[in-house]
Amino acid sequence: MNYFTAMPATMFRGLTTLVRASVARWSADSDIASAFQQSPKCTLLADAFSLRIVGANEALRRALGYSEKELRNLSLGDLFEREDDNAALIQQLRKPDPKVPLRARQRPKTGKLIEVEITGYRVRATRRPLLAFITNDVTLRNRFEARQLEKQGHLDHLAHHDQLTGLPNRLFLAAHLPNAVEVARRNGQLLAILFLDLDRFKHINDSRGHETGDRLLQAVAQRIRDTTREDDMVVRMGGDEFIVVLKNVANLEQVDLAATRIIEALSGPFDIEGKSLVTTASIGVSLFPRDGADMGELLRHSDTAMYHAKDRGRNNCQIFSPMMDRRLKQRMLIETQLREAMQTGQLGVHYQPIVDLASQKIVALESLLRWKHPTYGFVAPKRFIGIAEETGLIVPIGEFVLQRVLEDAARWRSSGCALVPIAINVSAIQLQRSNLPELITRSTQAHGFSPTLLQVELTESTIFERREGRNGELSQDAVTHLRELGVHIAIDDFGTGYSSLSYLKRWRVDSLKIDRSFVRDLVTDPSDLAIVGAITAMARHLNIPVTAEGIEGWQQLAKLRELGCQLAQGHLFSKPVPASECVRYLRGGHIDLIGGDRRIDTLEQSGVHPALLDELLQGTTGR
Ligand code: C2E
Ligand code: MG
Ligand code: MG
Secondary structure (H helix, E strand, O other): OOHHHHOOHHHHHHHHHHHHHHHHHHHHHHHHHHHHHHOOOEEEEEEOOOOEEEEEOHHHHHHHOOOHHHHHOOEHHHHEEOOOOHHHHHHHHHOOOOOOOEEEEEOOOOOOOEEEEEEEEEEOOOOOOEEEEEEEEOHHHHHHHHHHHHHHHHHHHHHHEOOOOOOEOHHHHHHHHHHHHHHHHHHOOEEEEEEEEEOOHHHHHHHHOHHHHHHHHHHHHHHHHHHOOOOOEEEEEEOOEEEEEEEEEOOHHHHHHHHHHHHHHHHOOEEEOOEEEOOOEEEEEEEEOOOOOOHHHHHHHHHHHHHHHHHOOOOOEEEOOHHHHHHHHHHHHHHHHHHHHHHOOOEEEEEEEEEEOOOOEEEEEEEEEEEEEOOOEEEOHHHHHHHHHHHOOHHHHHHHHHHHHHHHHHHHHHOOOOOOOEEEEOOHHHHHHOOHHHHHHHHHHHOOOOHHHEEEEEEHHHHHOOOEOOOOOEHHHHHHHHHHHOOEEEEEEEOOOOOOHHHHHHHOOOEEEEOHHHHHOOOOOHHHHHHHHHHHHHHHHHOOOEEEOOOOOHHHHHHHHHHOOOEEOOOOOOOOEEHHHHHHHHOOOOOOOOOOOHHHHHHHHHOOOHHHHHHHHOOOOOO
């Protein structure tokens, strides 16, 4: 009897169902096994305890070059390694986290290591716990990433470094200084920020050309780098500005020493394209934590200190103090207000007579700029002329003064006054940055005047220092041009600068004005008397007339007469007055002594001989 036919029908049906199910499971299992074998992903099974390899699919066997049998003799440690820490790698392989792939090197039979990324997971198998690993060759990806990184690094370097000098730039500083400040804060250390600006670099650039300027900047950068420690940051902020960050400094002396070393290193001549160039630098220093808590504040304060160094005559180093900050804010305020003043007609010109002591006539008027602020009233020129020079505002201001002088002179002329020469004060910057001879020619012509109406007052440094202007013309050439036009040249504030005889001779100036500081104590201070005596004697030999400025008292006047001074100016004769008040001087009216009714009292109280009084009160006529 057939075994199956002997079975009851129900039992047979049950068995066939069972067989069908297990055949189905068997074929599903074998499909899964085939899928595992044929997967293009390199996959490996290992015993979870011994880490011995228990199986690998074809893709992995191909990649490793081992047969299934050979693989079964190996463990995970034979197949994978990590350069820095093998033990850690094995630990991680023991407890794989499928969400965190591992980086390792896979060792094929050939021995040539391959970079792989391994994703592992635990497998709940029937007989024993297994670990499964999928390995992915990342050699190409790594190479690509490395190349990208290198490219990024290169771009990063380009973005954070200055092309010209190769030094780190302001972006670099912004990225690294906050960190340096943080480190100093944590370690309780001092940090110094040195803000360095080359003196008159713009002049070198303008006069020698940008090529030379660039070479000089490169050489300067090198010298700064050479004087600083490896650890210190040297940054080119742009233009001729550099920042040096000294890390972990012990005290102020150390900072001072470092700054002095830089100044000294820069003071030697530079050989640029076969020519010797000289430059100096002004340095401002701020210290962390004393002068600021963060990068912004530290940089701002070192910049303020640097401007202070410029004010102190350049080529020096200044350490920040809160007082400097106040001054800077005041300056900035003045600059903004001055710009506004120019646009809203707050500027004007007053005139002060210059008297010839022999003829008692007014022989000239000095024009003096006046700024009447709507809130503060008159602002003294010494408070804003310097700022106007630094900001270049002096150029349009100078043009305004010239125009106003010519307009006033035209009005005086049309009201029948006899004109006298009018002096205008001209700053060095004005002489360099504007074409003054051309401006004077054009403006005087427009009003129908001869340039001989004008007298230009220049300080000694303006006239004698060899400076080139924007158009390449030396200030001395500009002075020569002015002389050729017939403009008189006076040296203002004489005695406070070079006071050089040979210069005076060479430049054949038309007159000298002795600075008020020598006249003030002339009667009481023997050394002032000696100086004024020497200047007047020297000028007499050279045949140059001398004007004494700032005469306020009769005794001063008497002394000046004694010394042979020919021209005089001061409150004793008249304070600077508005154009309308000049008319009476130019019409031959009297000189107002200190003003109004007090005039006679002052004269009488002064005890001056009545004859001299008459002399001074005599009418004045110009030419
Ligand atoms: P400065 O050219 O030497 O002008 C003489 C200064 O002495 C004027 O001061 C005048 O008011 C003052 N002064 C004249 N006599 C006396 C006196 O008896 N006692 C006293 N205490 N002072 C007297 P101010 O107007 O304040 O001008 C100061 C300086 O500002 C001028 O010195 C000049 O260097 C500059 N400045 C004035 N106006 C201009 C201008 O239009 N352009 C330029 N670039 N500078 C100007
Ligand atoms: Mg003057
Ligand atoms: Mg003066």
